[in-house]
Structures are given as C-alpha cells and as structure tokens.
Amino acid sequence: MSGHGDAQPMTSAKCGPLKGMASVPGDKSISHRSLIFGAMAVGQTRITGLLEGQDVLDTASAMRAFGATVTRHGEGAWSVNGVGVGGFQEPADVIDCGNSGTGVRLIMGCMATTAMTATFTGDASLRKRPMGRVTDPLSLFGTQAYGRKGGRLPMTVVGAANPVPVRYALPVASAQVKSAVLLAGLNAPGQTVVIEKEPTRDHSERMLLGFGAELTVEKTPEGNVITLTGRPELRPQTVAVPRDPSSAAFPVCAALIVEGSDIFVPGVSQNLTRNGLYLTLVEMGAEIEFQNPREEGGEPVADLRVRFSADMKGIEVPPERAPSMIDEYPILSVVAAFASGRTVMRGVKELRVKESDRIDAMARGLEANGVKIEEDEDTLIVHGMGAGGMPGGATCATHLDHRIAMSFLVAGMAAQKPVSVDDASPIVTSFPIFESLMNGLGAEIRRG
Numbered sequence: 001m002s003g004h005g006d007a008q009p010m011t012s013a014k015c016g017p018l019k020g021m022a023s024v025p026g027d028k029s030i031s032h033r034s035l036i037f038g039a040m041a042v043g044q045t046r047i048t049g050l051l052e053g054q055d056v057l058d059t060a061s062a063m064r065a066f067g068a069t070v071t072r073h074g075e076g077a078w079s080v081n082g083v084g085v086g087g088f089q090e091p092a093d094v095i096d097c098g099n100s101g102t103g104v105r106l107i108m109g110c111m112a113t114t115a116m117t118a119t120f121t122g123d124a125s126l127r128k129r130p131m132g133r134v135t136d137p138l139s140l141f142g143t144q145a146y147g148r149k150g151g152r153l154p155m156t157v158v159g160a161a162n163p164v165p166v167r168y169a170l171p172v173a174s175a176q177v178k179s180a181v182l183l184a185g186l187n188a189p190g191q192t193v194v195i196e197k198e199p200t201r202d203h204s205e206r207m208l209l210g211f212g213a214e215l216t217v218e219k220t221p222e223g224n225v226i227t228l229t230g231r232p233e234l235r236p237q238t239v240a241v242p243r244d245p246s247s248a249a250f251p252v253c254a255a256l257i258v259e260g261s262d263i264f265v266p267g268v269s270q271n272l273t274r275n276g277l278y279l280t281l282v283e284m285g286a287e288i289e290f291q292n293p294r295e296e297g298g299e300p301v302a303d304l305r306v307r308f309s310a311d312m313k314g315i316e317v318p319p320e321r322a323p324s325m326i327d328e329y330p331i332l333s334v335v336a337a338f339a340s341g342r343t344v345m346r347g348v349k350e351l352r353v354k355e356s357d358r359i360d361a362m363a364r365g366l367e368a369n370g371v372k373i374e375e376d377e378d379t380l381i382v383h384g385m386g387a388g389g390m391p392g393g394a395t396c397a398t399h400l401d402h403r404i405a406m407s408f409l410v411a412g413m414a415a416q417k418p419v420s421v422d423d424a425s426p427i428v429t430s431f432p433i434f435e436s437l438m439n440g441l442g443a444e445i446r447r448g
C-alpha cells in the first residue's frame with residue numbers, strides 16, 4: 001500500500017511518571033519472515049503474535065499475489081498455505097511493498113530464482129531507497145532487474161530460469177541483503193554462500209533451520225560464513241513471534257527520561273544481534289533490570305523493569321555495535337539529549353538510507369528543540385542537556401519515517417515545552433498501538 005493517507009500531526013507534552021506494563025507487538029523482522037518462509041514451505045504454517053503493522057500486511061498481500069493462501073484467524077493469529085520452494089506463480093499486478101525495505105528486498109530475493117517477472121513499487125520513502133544492494137548479488141544467480149536511475153523502485157525483476165548458486169561477501173552490514181541472497185539460494189541447485197564481516201540480525205538463519213533447510217554458520221576470521229544447500233523442501237512450522245525489541249525501545253527510553261517513571265516491559269529480545277541499544281543504555285547509567293531470562297519463539301528474551309534515570313552520561317557508542325542497534329539510533333539520540341555530556345555515534349552512515357536520512361532528520365529536529373548537534377556523513381554527536389534539560393517547543397519533520405515520529409513524541413514527554421511532529425501516520429507500519437500504549441502508561445500524546 002503506497003502512502004499512509006493524510007498527514008497526521010501529533011503533539012506530545014511533558015507528562016507525569018509513566019507507570020504500568022508495556023506489552024509491545026510482535027517483532028517486525030520475524031513477522032515478515034514467518035509469512036515469506038511459510039509461503040515457501042509445503043503445507044500450512046501457523047503464526048501467533050504476528051505484527052499487524054502495515055509493513056507486514058503488505059508482505060502478506062504480496063505472498064498472496066505469488067500464490068500462497070494467507071488467512072487471518074484473529075488478532076495476530078494467521079496461517080499461510082505455502083506453495084513450496086520454486087512454486088510461486090507470476091503475480092498478475094504490481095507488488096506494492098508500501099514503506100517496507102525489508103518486505104521488498106526479501107521478496108525480490110525469494111522470486112529471483114524462479115522463471116517469472118514481477119514489478120515492485122512502494123511509497124515515496126521506499127521509492128528513494130537503494131535496491132542495487134540486492135539486485136547486484138541477485139544478478140550473480142542470473143536474475144535481471146530494471147529499475148529507475150540509481151537502482152530505485154519501481155523496478156521489474158526477471159527471475160533466473162536456470163539459476164546458479166553464488167558465493168557473496170556482503171559489502172554492507174545488512175540483514176536484508178543477506179536474507180535476499182539466502183532466499184534466492186533456496187531455489188538454486190548446489191550451495192549458496194554468504195559471508196558477513198559484521199554479524200547482522202540472524203532471524204533468517206534461525207528460521208530457515210526451523211523450516212528444515214540445510215544451513216551452516218561458521219565463525220571465521222573473515223566473519224560469519226553462511227552456507228545454504230539449495231532446493232530443500234521446507235516444512236511448515238508453528239511460529240510464535242516474540243515481541244519486537246525495536247518497538248520496546250520507545251517505552252523503555254521514555255521511562256528512562258520521564259521523572260518518576262517505573263515500567264515493566266515483558267519479553268524483550270536479548271538476541272545478541274538485536275540488543276545493542278540495551279547494552280548502550282546500561283553503559284550510560286540507565287536503571288534497567290533484566291528479569292526472568294528465557295526462550296520465547298526461539299529467541300532469548302527477558303522482562304525489563306525500567307525506572308527514571310536522572311544521572312545518565314553520554315558515551316562513545318562502539319561502531320561495531322551498530323548492526324545490533326541500527327534502528328535504535330533515533331531514539332538513542334533522544335535519550336542522549338537528556339543525559340549529561342556528549343554521546344558519540346560513529347559508523348552510522350547506513351542511517352542515511354533508511355525510511356529517511358535518519359541522521360539528518362534527528363539532527364534537524366533535535367536542533368529545533370534546542371539541542372546542540374554535530375554530524376558528518378558517518379557520525380552523529382548529541383550534546384546532552386541532562387534530565388529535563390531539553391527546551392522543546394518545535395515541530396519536527398518525520399519524512400514518512402515511523403521511528404523519527406515516535407522518537408520526537410518520546411522527546412516531548414520530558415522536554416520543557418511540547419514537541420510536535422508534522423506526520424505521525426507512518427507509525428502504523430511498525431507499532432500501530434504506539435499512541436494508546438504510551439498514553440495508557442501516562443503519556444500525553446494528542447492529535448494535532
């Protein structure tokens with residue numbers, strides 16, 4: 001679905017303590033993959049806890065267009081009757097992935113080695129994002145892609161009729177590119193190898209194993225070497241999607257900066273490829289207790305008790321941690337504004353090719369709210385003003401980016417004057433209950 005309807009301005013004002021339980025929705029990465037792997041298995045995959053955000057709903061529609069039967073049975077409860085590896089039918093219409101980089105890149109991967117043609121598009125944000133990072137490795141399988149200048153959507157992908165397996169070293173730390181190559185490798189005979197220097201989220205590897213693929217991950221001095229044997233018969237699974245740590249970041253960070261807060265956030269992933277924000281917050285002096293560590297839906301999780309933390313200090317975030325917290329830098333930069341001293345985020349240029357240029361969007365919005373910022377192509381530095389120190393009072397542009405919208409609404413909860421966003425409508429892509437959940441904890445977010 002392209003666009004998010006009319007712009008929805010929102011304003012968040014300084015609020016009293018946040019209290020209570022913050023149960024965030026299912027993980028977006030795992031939700032996309034449940035639908036896609038389910039569509040490539042033979043038989044019925046059942047899913048609970050699926051994120052019903054627009055990004056995932058667009059992937060569900062795409063899987064239907066490729067011939068899978070995707071059914072909603074109740075809140076978060078879905079089934080997918082898959083057509084098997086290589087069993088996709090050619091879609092009769094353009095595939096619209098809306099706002100979702102994960103959706104479009106993984107789906108390009110999973111049709112790339114089947115003899116068919118599909119055309120992809122998305123909203124104004126997705127149409128600006130680079131697809132060459134996926135179509136370059138897919139061309140090694142024999143796939144062809146014809147997009148707009150700069151490898152942009154809309155793009156027509158012609159799947160390889162006689163795919164060959166590939167060996168590919170990722171030039172960027174990207175789980176989307178890694179996953180697209182692995183998905184394409186499923187329908188290529190022989191072994192496809194992906195080498196990643198820096199570990200990125202490993203949900204595809206974990207889930208492919210769960211669906212019965214033959215896959216190994218070898219840790220070497222060059223990085224992780226992932227070897228997948230093509231043409232498996234994937235077995236349908238029962239998938240319980242765990243809660244999304246990238247969504248949990250918003251109530252967690254809000255509680256850290258709003259005076260007197262004390263909240264409980266159940267089931268937050270401790271997967272080492274996703275937990276960089278939580279390590280960073282603890283290093284800054286955040287009061288977070290990690291309780292009841294356990295496995296949920298195949299992921300290590302813990303319950304978090306989070307309290308207002310008056311004395312957080314800025315730190316240098318280790319650049320090698322970036323892949324494990326890539327979506328969390330916008331909200332971290334808000335926490336940094338309420339810490340004392342500088343928070344230095346280096347090695348973050350990937351943020352420039354997300355739903356928006358997130359370095360620029362955060363820098364401009366924080367500056368407008370009275371925070372001093374330094375930036376270069378690959379770096380964002382926030383000069384903290386201490387607890388309660390951000391003046392606020394500005395309206396921030398969200399550029400069709402859900403995480404920018406949520407980050408500034410969290411800033412408004414603790415700033416001296418209300419913070420507004422020009423358009424909060426993209427929040428539905430990843431965290432449709434954000435407004436009600438935060439207001440239920442005590443936030444004062446209002447429309448307009």
Ligand SMILES: O=C(O)C1=C[C@@H](OP(=O)(O)O)[C@@H](O)[C@H](O)C1
Nearest residue numbers: 029102173174175176177326327
């Ligand atoms: O594979 C995934 O599910 C994702 C990978 C990341 O993107 P990149 O692979 O482009 O870094 C992340 O930003 C995105 O939200 C989800």
Ligand SMILES: C=C(OP(=O)(O)O)C(=O)O
Nearest residue numbers: 099100101102103327354
């Ligand atoms: C970058 C993100 O998603 P995607 O790349 O799937 O659009 C995100 O959710 O922050």
